[in-house]
Amino acid sequence: MTTDSTAASDRSPAPAxxxxxxxxxxxxxxxxxxGLTGGELCFNTSMTGYQEIMTDPSYYGQLMMxxxxxxxxxxxxxxxxxxxxxxxxxxxVRSFTHRHSNRQADESLDEFMRRHGLVGIAxxxxxxxxxxxxxxxxMNAVISSEQLDDETLVxxxxxxxxxxxxxxxxxxxxxxxxxxxxxxxxxxxVYDFGVKKNIxxxxxxxxxxxxxxxxxxxxxxVLDWEPDGLFFSNGPGDPRAMPEAIDRVGRALDTELPIFGxxxxxxxxxxxxxxxxxxxxxxxxxxxHPVKNLNTERVEVxxxxxxxxxxxxxxxxxxxxxxHVNLNDGTVEGLRFKTFTGLSLQYHPxxxxxxxxxxxxxxxxxxxxxxxxxLSIPDQPAEGAPVAx
Numbered sequence: 001m002t003t004d005s006t007a008a009s010d011r012s013p014a015p016a017x018x019x020x021x022x023x024x025x026x027x028x029x030x031x032x033x034x035g036l037t038g039g040e041l042c043f044n045t046s047m048t049g050y051q052e053i054m055t056d057p058s059y060y061g062q063l064m065m066x067x068x069x070x071x072x073x074x075x076x077x078x079x080x081x082x083x084x085x086x087x088x089x090x091x092x093v094r095s096f097t098h099r100h101s102n103r104q105a106d107e108s109l110d111e112f113m114r115r116h117g118l119v120g121i122a123x124x125x126x127x128x129x130x131x132x133x134x135x136x137x138x139m140n141a142v143i144s145s146e147q148l149d150d151e152t153l154v155x156x157x158x159x160x161x162x163x164x165x166x167x168x169x170x171x172x173x174x175x176x177x178x179x180x181x182x183x184x185x186x187x188x189x190v191y192d193f194g195v196k197k198n199i200x201x202x203x204x205x206x207x208x209x210x211x212x213x214x215x216x217x218x219x220x221x222v223l224d225w226e227p228d229g230l231f232f233s234n235g236p237g238d239p240r241a242m243p244e245a246i247d248r249v250g251r252a253l254d255t256e257l258p259i260f261g262x263x264x265x266x267x268x269x270x271x272x273x274x275x276x277x278x279x280x281x282x283x284x285x286x287x288x289h290p291v292k293n294l295n296t297e298r299v300e301v302x303x304x305x306x307x308x309x310x311x312x313x314x315x316x317x318x319x320x321x322x323x324h325v326n327l328n329d330g331t332v333e334g335l336r337f338k339t340f341t342g343l344s345l346q347y348h349p350x351x352x353x354x355x356x357x358x359x360x361x362x363x364x365x366x367x368x369x370x371x372x373x374x375l376s377i378p379d380q381p382a383e384g385a386p387v388a389x
Contacts, residue, residue, distance in 0.1 A: 013029045013030070014029065014030040014034060014145050015027065015028075015029065015030065015145065015148065016028050016029060016030035016031075016120075016121040016143060016144065016145040016148075017121070017143070017144055017145075017148050017150070017153060018092060018121050018124060018141060018142070018143050019141060019142050019144070019150065019153035019154045019156070019157050020041065020139055020140075020141045020154070020157055021139045021140045021141065021154070021157040021158045021160075022136060022139055023154050024129075024132065025150050025153070025154070026121075026124050026125075026129065027123075028121040028122055028123035028124045029096075029121065029122050029123045030119075030120070030121060030122075030145035031091070031093070031096050031110055031113060031120040031121065031122045032091065032110060032113025032114055032118045032119055032120040033113060033114050033116075033117045033118055033119050033120075034119070034145045034146065035117075035119045035144070035145065035146055036119065036142060036143065036144040036145075036146055036147055036156070037063070037089050037090040037119040037142065037143050037144075038063070038089065038090070038140060038141060038142035038143070038156060038157060038160045039061045039062045039063045039088075039089035039090065039140065039141070039160065039163075040061070040062045040063065040138055040139070040140055040141075040162075040163045040307070041062075041063045041065060041092075041133060041138065041139060041140065041141040042059075042062050042063065042064065042065065042133075042138060042283060042285055042307065043064075043065040043066070043067055043126070043129075043130045043133060043285060044064060044065070044066055044067065044285040044286050044305075045067045045068075045285070045286030045287070045288060046066075046068065046286050046287040046288070046303075046353050046354070047068045047287075048068070048353055049080075049287065049352070049353020049354070050066060050071050050072075050109070051076050051077070051080040051081065051109075051112070052080055052081075052082050052198075052352050052353050053066075053088075053305075053353070054086045054087070054088050054091065054118070055080075055081050055082040055083045055084075055085065055086055055087055056082050056083070056087060056196055056234075056305060057082070057083050057087045057172040057194030057195070057196065057234070057235060057236060058087075058194055058196075058234045058235055058236050058263060058264070058305050058306070059087050059088045059236065059305065060087045060088075060089075060168050060171055060172050060194065060236040060237075061089050061163070061166070061168055061171075061236060061237075062088060062089055062163070062236075063088065063089055063090040063091075063092060063141055063143065064088040064090070064091055064092065065092040065093075065124070065126050065129065065130065066091075066092070066093050066094075066126060067126055067127055067130055067286075069093075069094040069095045069126070069127075070094075070095050070097065071093040071094075071095065071096055071097065071109070072093075072096050072097035072098065072100060072108065072109035072110065073097045073100055073101060073102075074100055074101065074102040074105060075100030075101075075102045075105030075106070075107060075108050075109060075112075076100075076105060076106060076107050076108065076109050076111070076112035077102075077104055077105050077106050078106055079104075081197065082196045082197050082198060082352060083172070083194075083196070083197065085116050086112075086113070086116050086118050087172065087194075087236075088118070090118070090119050090120055090121075090143045091113065091118060091119075091120035091121075092120065092121055092124055092126060092129075092143065093120070093121075093122050093124065093126065094122070094123070094124055094125065094126045094127075095122070095123075096109075096110070096120075096122035096123075097109070098110050119143050119144075119145065120143065121143050121145075133282060134282055137281045137282060138163075138280075138281070138282055138283065138307065139157075140157050140158070140160040140162065141157050141160075142156045142157045142160065144156075163237065163238065163279070163307065164238060164279050165238050165240070165241050166237050166238050166241060167237050167238065167241040167242055168194075168235070168236040168237030169193040169194055169215050169235040169236060169237055169242065169245070169264065170215065170216070171236070172193070172194040172235060172236060173192045173193060173194065173214045173215040173216070173235075174192045174212055174213070174214050175214065176214065177211060177212065177213040177214065177217065178211070178212055179209070179210070179211050179212075180200045180203075180204065180210040180211070180212050181200070181203070181204040181208070181209065181210050182209045183204065183206075183207035183208050183209050184207050185206060185207035185208045185209070185366070185375070186206075186207075186208050186209070186228040186229055186366065186369045186370075186373070186375055187208070187209045187211070187225070187226065187227045187228045187229075188203055188208050188209070188210050188211070188227060188228065188229050188230070188231055188369075189211050189212075189213060189222045189225060189227040189229075189230050189231065190203075190210055190211065190212045190213070190231045190233055191213060191215055191217065191222075191230065191231065191232045191233060191248075191265070192212050192213060192214060192215055192233055192235075193215045193232070193233050193234065193235030193245070193264050193265065193268075194233060194234055194235030194236055194264070195212065195233035195234065195235075196233075196234060196348070196350060196352065197352075198350040198351070198352035199231075199233065199234070199262065199350045200212065201350075202349075202350045202359070202362050203231075203362065206362060206363070206366055208366075211225060211227070215235070215245060216244070216245075218248075219248055219251050219252055219255075222252075223255065227257065228257070228258070228369045228373045228375060229257055229258040229259065229260065229365065229368070229369045229373075230252055230255070230257050230258075230259045230260075231259070231260045231261070231262075231265070231365075232249060232252075232259070232260070232261040232262075232264075232265030232266075232268055232269060232344075233261075233262060233263075233264065233265050234262050234263035234264050234265065234305070234348065235263070235264040235265075236264070237264075238279070238308065239264055239267040239268050239271060239277055239308060240271065240277055242268065245268055246268055246271045246272050247272075249261075249265075249268045249269055249271075249272040250272035250273075253269070253272060253273070253337075253339070253340045253342070254340070256340070256341075256372075257341075257372075258341045258342060258365065258368035258369045258372050258373070259337075259340065259341070259342035260342065260343060260344070260361075260365040260368075261342070261343075261344035261345070262344070262345050262347075262348060262349070262350075263305065263306055263345070263346060263347075263348065264306075265344065266310070266334075266335070266344035266345055266346050267308055267309075267310060267346075269335075269337075269342065269344045270310045270315075270320075270335065270344070273316070273319050273320065273337070273339075274314075274316065274319075275310055275311065275314045275315050275316070275320075276310070276311040276313075276314035277308050277309065277310055277311065278308065278309060278311055279307060279308055280306075280307055280308060280309055280331075283305075283306055283307030283308075284304035284305070284306055284326065284328075284331075284347075285304060285305050285306075286303070286304060287301075287302075287303045287304075287351065287353050287354035287355065288301060289301070289302045289303075289304045289326060289328065289347065290302070290326070290327040290328065291324050291325065291326055291327065291333045291334075291347060291358075292324065292325050292327055293323065293324055293334075294322065294323055294324065294325065295323055299327065300324075300355075300357035300358050301354075301355045301357050302333075302347040302348070302349075302351075302354070302355070302357065302358055303347060303348040303350075303351045303352070303353065303354030303355070304346070304347045304348065305348065306346060306347075309331045309332060309346065310332045310335070310346070311332075312330075312331070312332050315332070315335070318338065319337065319338055319339055320335045320336060320337045320338060320339075321335065321336050321338070322334070322335060323335060323336045323343070324345065324346075324347075326346075331346070332346060333345065333346045333347055334346065334347075341368050341372050342368075343361070343364065343365070343368075345358075345361060349361040349362060350362075
């Protein structure tokens with residue numbers, strides 16, 4: 001009897017090409033669905049966690065290139081999903097494994113990609129291509145296993161819509177409000193601009209009741225639920241192209257509720273306070289970025305995924321203090337606000353994939369709600385303890 005995994009590995013290899021907007025052409029082998037796809041070409045330096053990366057809503061509309069060469073060896077599993085489906089527009093790897101070895105896997109990565117219609121290419125010298133992107137800056141690209149004419153593919157890449165000025169959060173937010181979990185602790189409303197499941201799990205681990213609402217939900221509807229705190233999630237696209245969200249976040253800052261923002265949420269909170277956000281030459285994407293906590297002088301190894309950042313020169317010190325900085329390039333990684341009770345982070349304390357160095361930020365938010373709302377919150381997990389999946 002031939003299994004699905006065997007059938008996938010026995011498929012005849014098909015040629016594929018990756019074409020960059022600057023004219024660079026890379027040849028390889030098709031993986032996943034056959035077809036053509038495009039988006040902003042970015043790379044992730046994580047050594048594991050490819051499925052969590054593929055399903056992170058913050059990557060919506062982007063081509064994901066993995067720098068770690070060996071991808072697919074442990075297959076794909078439902079427990080590793082950060083959303084209900086892959087969010088990347090395409091997948092680029094060096095060495096792709098069709099036959100996985102993992103007793104907990106539900107299917108091979110190739111089967112997973114085909115089931116979700118995800119186009120990819122293998123056999124690419126990804127590290128050489130990463131060096132090219134680091135020198136030239138991020139740019140659009142296309143992957144194709146159908147149309148293979150170089151000139152046509154390069155023109156398709158050049159014509160692809162730029163991420164600069166592009167609003168994408170509305171593409172990945174929940175269609176309707178739902179309760180993720182109920183607990184004896186704080187009541188938190190999560191504004192979903194593309195929230196990762198492990199953020200929600202991190203709140204559940206701390207005994208919270210969590211209500212997730214679409215990103216466009218009126219603030220008045222949220223306040224009717226009488227939450228103890230507000231959370232603005234991660235998500236894709238250019239935050240500067242979200243004026244309604246910026247206005248909503250700005251009005252939320254006046255509610256006297258404790259507020260926590262991660263990634264896109266951090267940028268929206270900053271824009272609402274009059275700070276500037278800019279598109280980076282090359283974004284931060286990986287599970288190994290060193291960040292210094294300026295209050296404790298400790299260095300955290302962090303998970304990151306962002307192509308925009310808050311301009312440090314625009315930060316008014318009477319409104320917020322910079323609490324964390326990236327040790328690779330000095331960019332702003334965290335803020336603590338003075339005009340309201342709140343904090344925001346550019347990186348991902350929930351990790352998934354990644355280290356547990358930064359889980360304590362969820363506990364800090366719990367402390368804020370305890371102090372401001374006079375709550376009786378259950379004991380928190382020990383600092384650095386892994387969050388249940």
